[in-house]
Amino acid sequence: MPYTLRRILNSxxxxxxxxxxxxxxxxxxGDPALNMLGPGATPAALEKLRVVAGLNDPLWxxxxxxxxxxxxxxxxxxxxxxxxxxxxxxxxxxxxPVINIVLERLPATFFLAGSALxxxxxxxxxxxxxxxxxxxxxxxxxxxxxxxxxxxxxxxWLGLMLIVLxxxxxxxxxxxxxxxxxxxxxxxxxxxxRPIGRIAQVTRSTMMDxxxxxxxxxxxxxGVQNHRIVYHHALKNAAIPIVTMIGDETxxxxxxxxxxxxxxxxxxxxxxxxxxxxxxxLPLIQxxxxxxxxxxxxxxxxxxxxxxxxxPEIILGRGR
Amino acid sequence: MVDLSKPLxxxxxxxxxxxxxxxxxxxxxxxxxxxxxxxxxxxxxxxxFTLGADFLAPHEPTGLNLRDRMLPPGSIGRGGxxxxxxxxxxxxxxxxxxxxxxxxxxxxxVLGAVLSAIVGVTAGLMAGYHGGLLEDIxxxxxxxxxxxxxxxxALFVLFILGGGFGNLVLVFLVLHxxxxxxxxxxxxxDARNSAYxxxxxxxxxxxxxxxxxxxxxxxxxxxxxxFTLEIAVLILSEASLSFLGFxxxxxxxxxxxxxxGGREHIRSAWWLVAFPGLAIFFTALSLNLLANWxxxxxxxxxxxxxxxxxxxxxxxx
Numbered sequence: 001m002p003y004t005l006r007r008i009l010n011s012x013x014x015x016x017x018x019x020x021x022x023x024x025x026x027x028x029x030g031d032p033a034l035n036m037l038g039p040g041a042t043p044a045a046l047e048k049l050r051v052v053a054g055l056n057d058p059l060w061x062x063x064x065x066x067x068x069x070x071x072x073x074x075x076x077x078x079x080x081x082x083x084x085x086x087x088x089x090x091x092x093x094x095x096x097p098v099i100n101i102v103l104e105r106l107p108a109t110f111f112l113a114g115s116a117l118x119x120x121x122x123x124x125x126x127x128x129x130x131x132x133x134x135x136x137x138x139x140x141x142x143x144x145x146x147x148x149x150x151x152x153x154x155x156x157w158l159g160l161m162l163i164v165l166x167x168x169x170x171x172x173x174x175x176x177x178x179x180x181x182x183x184x185x186x187x188x189x190x191x192x193x194r195p196i197g198r199i200a201q202v203t204r205s206t207m208m209d210x211x212x213x214x215x216x217x218x219x220x221x222x223g224v225q226n227h228r229i230v231y232h233h234a235l236k237n238a239a240i241p242i243v244t245m246i247g248d249e250t251x252x253x254x255x256x257x258x259x260x261x262x263x264x265x266x267x268x269x270x271x272x273x274x275x276x277x278x279x280x281x282l283p284l285i286q287x288x289x290x291x292x293x294x295x296x297x298x299x300x301x302x303x304x305x306x307x308x309x310x311x312p313e314i315i316l317g318r319g320r
Numbered sequence: 321m322v323d324l325s326k327p328l329x330x331x332x333x334x335x336x337x338x339x340x341x342x343x344x345x346x347x348x349x350x351x352x353x354x355x356x357x358x359x360x361x362x363x364x365x366x367x368x369f370t371l372g373a374d375f376l377a378p379h380e381p382t383g384l385n386l387r388d389r390m391l392p393p394g395s396i397g398r399g400g401x402x403x404x405x406x407x408x409x410x411x412x413x414x415x416x417x418x419x420x421x422x423x424x425x426x427x428x429x430v431l432g433a434v435l436s437a438i439v440g441v442t443a444g445l446m447a448g449y450h451g452g453l454l455e456d457i458x459x460x461x462x463x464x465x466x467x468x469x470x471x472x473x474a475l476f477v478l479f480i481l482g483g484g485f486g487n488l489v490l491v492f493l494v495l496h497x498x499x500x501x502x503x504x505x506x507x508x509x510d511a512r513n514s515a516y517x518x519x520x521x522x523x524x525x526x527x528x529x530x531x532x533x534x535x536x537x538x539x540x541x542x543x544x545x546x547f548t549l550e551i552a553v554l555i556l557s558e559a560s561l562s563f564l565g566f567x568x569x570x571x572x573x574x575x576x577x578x579x580x581g582g583r584e585h586i587r588s589a590w591w592l593v594a595f596p597g598l599a600i601f602f603t604a605l606s607l608n609l610l611a612n613w614x615x616x617x618x619x620x621x622x623x624x625x626x627x628x629x630x631x632x633x634x635x636x637x
Contacts (some may be wrong), residue, residue: 010463011467014467017464018468018473022476025477026480028480148605148608149601149605151604151608152601152605152608153601154556154559154560154576154579154597154600154601154604155560156559156560156579157559157579157593157596157597157601158597160579160583160586160593160597161593161594161597163586164586164590164593164594168586168587251469254469255470255471256471258471258472258475258564259563259564262564273475274564277475277566278565285476285479289476292469292472293468293472296467296468296469297468300467
């Protein structure tokens with residue numbers, strides 16, 4: 001089987017295992033009908049709901065049913081969203097399809113993670129390259145210190161401190177919420193701190209190895225300009241570890257956004273996950289975890305495939 | 321002694337220096353390396369405070385004192401008590417609470433890292449040494465679990481099982497053993513073909529003995545470096561999970577939980593959030609620095625550089 005296909009099939013299998021795990025584990029937290037209607041529900045109402053929602057069927061039947069509907073993009077309806085006071089019995093009519101709720105929240109998370117990446121990737125690479133090009137200089141020390149700090153800091157704490165400084169004390173930026181450019185600055189910076197540090201560290205160490213190689217001397221002897229040697233010759237050869245790190249950090253951003261969204265009341269998928277967990281809204285939990293897990297797995301897959309572009313001579317899948 | 325008729329390689333120099341350099345020289349070199357010295361002292365201090373919290377804490381961890389509520393750092397309370405880092409909304413001394421919080425945060429991190437290391441290294445070494453089907457199964461599992469979003473899975477599992485110390489450690493074990501397994505397998509693959517393992521095989525050692533007595537001691541250094549880094553990672557994850565309310569549960573106090581509690585008062589009492597976060601920051605920073613240092617001195621070439629630089633500097637003074 002070609003490597004690409006095998007890799008894709010593996011990813012699909014992994015996603016299926018994750019979704020199944022969430023499905024079965026979710027049934028361990030207690031009676032879904034009781035969760036839906038709340039402790040004040042009458043036994044008659046509970047029984048009616050069980051019949052309507054098919055909760056009396058054997059678990060494996062419910063599971064097959066769930067997977068079957070999942071293939072058509074239907075992940076069930078929410079227990080909580082779309083009801084004014086208490087959930088009605090007729091779920092199909094009133095409950096919102098969870099997939100819509102999740103998809104509505106995705107753009108906000110993409111906006112946040114994207115802004116963080118736009119800051120982190122160029123800045124991290126620039127810091128790393130500068131440090132590697134001038135080893136033991138002041139710039140190198142500053143980059144090393146900053147990147148260590150970025151890796152060691154607790155993200156949500158950094159976010160809170162930024163709020164104290166820029167929103168409470170100085171009053172320059174809003175403390176949270178969703179809106180224009182000024183709303184995204186603090187959350188994006190908070191989210192970018194760690195990737196900047198990681199990318200700078202990896203760039204610095206791979207570029208140092210790369211700049212010590214003989215072909216750099218050849219290029220210098222030919223009279224190639226320094227910045228061209230650093231950015232065109234060395235950086236492209238150092239790309240694999242850097243791209244791997246960027247990919248790792250991108251999937252970390254998607255989950256790291258959970259905390260940052262919570263701190264800044266940013267209405268993305270992360271906040272949705274926290275809300276649905278605290279409300280025990282099982283279908284919504286299942287759907288949001290499935291979507292985020294799918295995104296992370298896709299990012300990992302793309303990183304793997306990007307190796308081909310940077311080092312065509314690597315024959316993927318053979319030897320490691 | 322080094323044979324001077326041949327050109328010197330850094331390793332030769334290192335061997336010859338190792339004979340001359342003793343414990344004192346290492347100590348002197350550490351004292352010269354301010355950053356590592358800081359990291360080492362911080363970690364040692366943390367261990368002392370964690371173990372001796374009952375003797376070293378200036379106040380009772382649950383000692384309410386409603387007259388001394390929300391005092392800023394460095395204030396003296398009405399009863400004449402001195403509060404180094406201020407007090408919280410119930411008048412409890414923040415410094416004392418930090419020390420007791422360290423107990424929980426640090427022990428979750430260390431215990432989680434120890435257990436994942438034991439499981440991961442065992443699985444990785446066996447997979448790398450034996451190869452075949454075992455390796456396929458272990459590595460497939462490692463690759464799969466590594467590409468899962470670990471914070472999200474941790475959140476979900478803790479939501480199902482409920483938070484608390486034991487469950488937190490369990491989740492960390494399940495979600496972090498792969499890191500050790502991947503590294504140990506790579507190291508075992510290298511070691512399998514080395515002369516010392518072949519010598520052991522030819523003497524008739526059983527594979528369990530080879531892995532435990534021959535390979536493990538030789539691959540211990542990189543694993544210890546990873547172990548140090550993992551403690552930092554776990555302390556940060558514990559803080560995140562506890563902050564969201566899925567980790568350590570009150571009345572236990574961890575640093576993450578303290579930040580979460582202080583968040584309500586962030587406008588009036590910044591110190592309630594700032595100091596627990598700084599405690600996590602310096603702990604993670606020190607562990608990262610120590611890991612870098614350990615990586616350097618377990619590498620013969622770099623160790624020689626590190627020692628030579630520091631000791632020479634001292635002598636010329």
